[in-house]
Amino acid sequence: MKLSFRKFIFLFLPISLGLFSCSKDNESETIIKFWAMGAEAEYVTKLVPEFERLNPGIKVKVQQVPWTAAQEKLVTAFASDNTPDACQLGNTWVPQFSALNAIIPLDEFIKASDRINKEKYFAGIWETNVLDNHTYGIPWYMDTRVMFYRKDVFEKVGYKDPPKTWAELLDLSKKIKAMHPKEEKYAIYLPTNEWAPFVMFGMEAGSTLLKDENTRGDFSSKEFKEAFRFSIDFHRHNLAPIGISQVTNVYQAFADEYFSIYISGPWNIPEFKKWMKGNLSDKWMTAPMPGYSNNYPGVSLAGGSSLVIFKNSNHKKEVWKFFEFLSQAKTQIEFYQMLNNLPSVKEAWENPIFRDDPYMQAFYSQFTNVRATPKIPEWEQIAFAKVQQYAELAARNSMNIDEALKNLDKDVDRILEKRRWIVEQKKIK
């Protein structure tokens, strides 16, 4: 009897504690629930005290959500009416959550704000948050992909400057491969489980990827086909490794000269710094993407995370204050120093931290030519499941280019069937 009573107490202890902690909240205090992903959550917590000092009466509660499960968690939270007040959202997810009707347009807030407006941001990045002329998110930090390359290898084959056009990139790659005709060494790493470079090359060649109001695939178009052939030829001509399992550690492989070019984002800078040690430390650099012909830099992806407000929030005004705080150049630089997330406001880039960092120059100029992928909820499925699948089939020569792209369009049209129906319904109305 005694034991079961004790069990009873243990069972109710957490519940009663929970009740107490709820009732402890001061009535005049507003608590904002803010969800952030991965390491961002850990470090944004360090910015919160300053915000709370400046805004007495508002408390921010940060909850960490792991990146890998973020989407499932958020959708589940939405389905069960448990969304936070605000959260950080990868900007390619903004269309999904606006389709879900889970997040609200922020136009009113932006109009009234003197701290946040479109002009303070890079146009391509801001654009990712705009759907049907409404802005659903504020860029928090941003990323894009550039070339990470081996300076010493480039110099050995006569390239003092990184390639500025596709033709130069191809020529350079052939020369690098020619240095090791027998060895298993390659010029560039274009893994088929990363869709980004394939899509970037396509956009650079002038493809819109989808057509008819984003309701059909347009991958068989002349533009995309040319770009796809260009990127697949690296695999077919042995300039890039085909399988992805040979490279278990990208950084080690880069240090070993297994390949000399890798298209990736700012999150990899600290990693490359860590692995390119000793006499390798000055042997690598970043460069903007080469252009199709004369325009430089070529297109890259407008990536990053945005700040969004959920529809069910009762504290939208307070959340907006928090967003304004996070959008100050000063706060963003502080955040960069903790986590290497590139600030989204242009003003922050005038700081010497960025102006004097050689690796940052490529990113700065790349951000002037970044573009959003099609802003529809199905894009992730198209990119991750389909573009990658057919890129792999083509790279392994199991399918020729024409056939691969025709099948890709067919699959994409299938995925977009529901969207076509919805767009038509809207037109009827």
Next chain:
Amino acid sequence: MNFKQSQTAAYFFLAPAMSAIFVFFFLPVIAAFIMSFTDFDIYALGDLGSVRFVWFNNYIKLFDDPLFFTALKNTFYFVIVAAPLSIGVSLGAALLLNSKLVKFKAIFRLSYFIPVVTTLVAVAIVWRFIYHPKFGIINYILSLIGIAPVDWLGDTTTAMPAIILMSVWKSFGYNMIIFIAGLQNIPEDLYEAASIEGASGWQKFKSITIPMLAPTTIFISLITMIGYFQFFAEPYIMTQGGPLNSTLSVVQYMYQEGFRWWNMGYSASIAFVFFFIIMIGTLIQLKIQKSTE
């Protein structure tokens, strides 16, 4: 208390368990079944008005989906090769460990059982290194006898055998323990009698061990088959279904469609088709075993 009364009492006692099963099992199954006739997706989560009742369209689409058949083929490949292999290995190990000649039985039993209790994620990551084309131990051993390195997980023909090998290694210990228990239940006098009659080791195995182990074997083969049909974590961690979908399993495909792309309706139809396939497999197996008895 008459019979009727005791029956009501029984229902009364069963009620809590039954209602839990109903709410947490049957209701979701019914909901999923209905869902499999709709095109429930991410748009539907946002606006229920966009759900369309599509009747058998999901099922028709499924039978026209090459990826589903690839997944099905891979799953069958896995079950047909891995299940008998795993049962054979565990029976062999059980026989060896049950032999009176073996010393340090506990240590062997423990070391064969350790993979079973280790988390699959950790095991899969370690095996990814074992299979590594450049630094992996398997290729190192092969290089000693002059065989060129093989890209185990990166080649469409070797990826599945590599995963099968790992799964068998990971799971045979569990069946082995059950087999040992089965072996120890066989009365010693049967073997003694056979020895007196002058039966050879093989004859004893064939005429005593195998028939006496039949109930255990039926149980093990059913459980193993059903478990292997649902294989998911191995390819999910080691190959993500690649290369070229050569290790994509049905459950993984279902997971992708449902929880990655939110095509819940379609995903539900995969679940039901797959449920019937497993059920048919189980029935066939039971039939065969009954006819051999």
